[in-house]
Amino acid sequence: MADTAMPDSSPPLGAADPRTRWRYLDNILTRKGPFVDEDAILGEPIIDRLSTMKVLFSGAGGLGCEILKNLALSGFKDIHVIDMDTIDVSNLNRQFLFRHVDVGRSKAAVAAEFVQKRVKGVTITPYCGKIQDKDDEYYMQFGLVVCGLDSIEARRWINATLVGMVDGENMDSMKPLIDGGTEGFKGQARVVLPTMTSCIECQLDMHAPRPAVPLCTLATIPRQPQHCIEWAHIIAWEEERKDDTLDTDDPEHITWLYQKALSRATEYGIHGVTYAMTQGVVKNIIPAIASTNAIVAAACCNEAFKLATSTNPCLGFPEQNNYMMYSGDSGVYTYTFEHMKKEDCPVCGDLPKTLHLYPNSTLQELLDSFAERPEAQLKKPTIRTQSTSLYYQSPASLEEKTRPNLVKKLSELVGDGEELAVTDPAFQVTFRFKVAFKK
């Protein structure tokens, strides 16, 4: 759909109909096709919704440039983009919204400017910073969240945030999450309906761990140039420069590792250690493939468009497919399937419930009340907030150190609105509560 949405040329100056550019989209938005959802209200209302729905997009890198362009060309008109990075000269080969003069500027700002200039009528609001800077209130304003992030940690954070925001009473608190990711010739597009379907945390094992060579191979029988670099990185640095923290962006550090690796390679008769390879291995750089980004971005934006308009069945509804994987390294292969929700998922296994507490009651009293909860009797609860270990039943050393908290008042230990995570050996799932102090 993103493809059909591409205009063949800019609309002629002074074109009478402002929707000329969108005539291909309008075919989908106004005609009742066989796949259109029966509840879809085609025409004006749907066009209107597409143009007013706020979409958040995070990660304006290689995949991100594609996604942002596609979202704007799919008819979304109120897009917010978050990225903390600045443009590096090495981005320019594939991150096509950036030019040489932009090097050093914020990716979010430049990407927003560029797309806004090329696609008239779209407003893109950039934020240069981390997704973690923003709170629930910020995320609450969006209808959809699309991610093209390169880190698993950031994905898990946004996932946990969106799952945690869901309030059963308010359907609008459920923000569909569309996640795209690429690694070389492989990629995936998936849709999460927080709390309703399998979440990023449920799917954590879908991310192949970084392939690693046994430490003893590195230490004793290196066979490849990469082994020599890893050895310099993990072992030699620790032996000789223990007191310096390795900074993979510091050329002096990379040069040092490169020279160490090179002399080790020479010792073992291994060829091929270069500075660029050292940088690649140490920073774990997997070459980005522009076509993979384009394919995955198109899939993500198709899902965004379908979710927003109900004009076609989309990924992500309960008991339907929610995960599309793509592999382009030997032929082209895609597989779409339903990743099942994990009953004991630490993030979506239990929905945070509001827990009304008296600020003057003690932690012990709270624990006792857990044992009497009708839905799940927690006889041996372990409990923490993000910042504080409130009480741990085990291990023994932690029990001892957290025991003094039992007699403290709750108001001394937790803040209003903070989340409590409660585990109990009798339950696989982690229970989560949001503290609301009674006045």
Added chain:
Amino acid sequence: MLKLWSMQQQQAASTPGGAKKRVTAAQLRVQKDLSELALGPTMKTEFPNPDDILNFILTIEPDEGLYNGGRFTFDFAINQNFPHEPPKVRCREKIYHPNINLEGNVCLNILREDWKPVLNLHAVIVGLQFLFLEPNASDPLNKIAAEDLKNSRETFKRNVRSSMMGNSVKGETFDRVMK
């Protein structure tokens, strides 16, 4: 089909949603792992900062095998990518062991190439304990110790005992680790 949005919804509801400070996914998982941890009498954990469950010290006191009678401590450092990434584990003492080098790096397959998110802290801790019961000469990180073990289990055993007393073995002085 389930409807995701009421057509009227435009101004997002301004009800403040969830919690301000959320327990992170890594914390949730570590908490779960810790509650499932069943350590025998030969092992214990210590949390220098009890609020930070991602960093702790494991003590192993083998009661059999070549390292019987010693006390070995390991730093566990878990980052927010756990369990996608394994915990980082380092031996705090300088010891004579074929699979642990002088800097404390540990060669244990599940700490590196064979790590999977389904593995938990218990698996790692049991794996470390096993290294003291069955040091493995075929995955050497300390080549000298591995050669020693390969050549003669008896000599190796004598050298281990001597190193554990804080003596020097083959030109290296080791930390005294006897209880």
